[in-house]
Amino acid sequence: xxxxxxxxxxxxxxxxxxxxxxxxxxxxxxxxxxxxxxxxxxxxxxxxxxxxxxxxxxxxxxxxxxxxxxxxxxxxxxxxxxxxxxxxxxxxxxxxxxxxxxxxxxxxxxxxxxxxxxxxxxxxxxxxxxxxxxxxxxxxxxxxxxxxxxxxxxxxxxxxxxxxxxxxxxxxxxxxxxxxxxxxxxxxxxxxxxxxxxxxxxxxxxxxxxxxxxxxxxxxxxxxxxxxxxxxxxxxxxxxxxxxxxxxxxxxxxxxxxxxxxxxxxxxxxxxx
Numbered sequence: 001x002x003x004x005x006x007x008x009x010x011x012x013x014x015x016x017x018x019x020x021x022x023x024x025x026x027x028x029x030x031x032x033x034x035x036x037x038x039x040x041x042x043x044x045x046x047x048x049x050x051x052x053x054x055x056x057x058x059x060x061x062x063x064x065x066x067x068x069x070x071x072x073x074x075x076x077x078x079x080x081x082x083x084x085x086x087x088x089x090x091x092x093x094x095x096x097x098x099x100x101x102x103x104x105x106x107x108x109x110x111x112x113x114x115x116x117x118x119x120x121x122x123x124x125x126x127x128x129x130x131x132x133x134x135x136x137x138x139x140x141x142x143x144x145x146x147x148x149x150x151x152x153x154x155x156x157x158x159x160x161x162x163x164x165x166x167x168x169x170x171x172x173x174x175x176x177x178x179x180x181x182x183x184x185x186x187x188x189x190x191x192x193x194x195x196x197x198x199x200x201x202x203x204x205x206x207x208x209x210x211x212x213x214x215x216x217x218x219x220x221x222x223x224x225x226x227x228x229x230x231x232x233x234x235x236x237x238x239x240x241x242x243x244x245x246x247x248x249x250x251x252x253x254x255x256x257x258x259x260x261x262x263x264x265x266x267x268x269x270x271x272x273x
Contacts, residue, residue, distance in 0.1 A: 027054025030140045041128050045118040052107040059106045059147040066140040067105050069115040071177050072125055077139045080131050088189035089125040091231040092182050093224050094241055095198050099181030168192040184228050191232035209273035215266045216243050223262035230258045
């Protein structure tokens with residue numbers, strides 16, 4: 001589907017989605033729809049429809065998917081001339097036990113749920129200005145996390161690639177993203193990191209040695225900081241959460257998933273106790 005503007009915008013319609021304590025589901029299908037022509041990128045309106053093609057209800061985490069039209073997380077991959085348009089929104093670290101129902105959408109068998117994306121929920125989250133006029137393609141983020149019940153070595157090289165002389169670590173929720181279950185988030189455009197109230201309820205690394213916490217609890221402040229800094233310095237993504245789920249990822253996804261560095265680093269610390 002094509003949008004005609006002062007630039008031409010193409011909207012890709014995607015098919016099946018992969019959707020770990022957050023588990024994957026292969027029963028979700030995503031489709032996008034929108035007007036065929038607009039006069040400005042600010043006028044683009046996209047409806048994302050997620051259908052449960054399976055035989056059981058699924059409880060889907062909305063954050064960082066096409067169902068998240070409220071927070072400045074990534075719902076789409078946008079390209080122009082086969083080149084990625086830079087995402088400038090946020091990536092988040094989540095505390096699974098602190099997530100409430102508002103963070104999820106429950107989709108019954110055969111049911112379709114929708115989310116509307118328009119205005120700044122699209123235009124403010126990608127660097128269209130630098131990309132310039134032309135044809136843009138929107139593809140939905142089709143990896144979902146559903147509520148239910150080792151290529152890490154090169155990371156040291158990757159962490160050297162994106163230094164900043166003015167990165168901010170803040171306890172002020174500047175972007176209003178400290179909602180249910182959010183521990184911290186990173187603004188990709190600035191690489192600034194913002195810590196939410198849950199972060200200050202987390203514990204020091206020494207608790208791993210006294211038995212007051214465990215690696216699997218994912219509540220060590222140092223692990224959270226590292227998780228966010230891999231977003232800021234290395235472009236990691238949030239593919240899944242939870243140490244068991246992290247270990248089940250492929251080598252490529254382990255390398256790209258921020259939570260792997262959280263669990264790996266806290267395990268290394270615990271091993272030396």
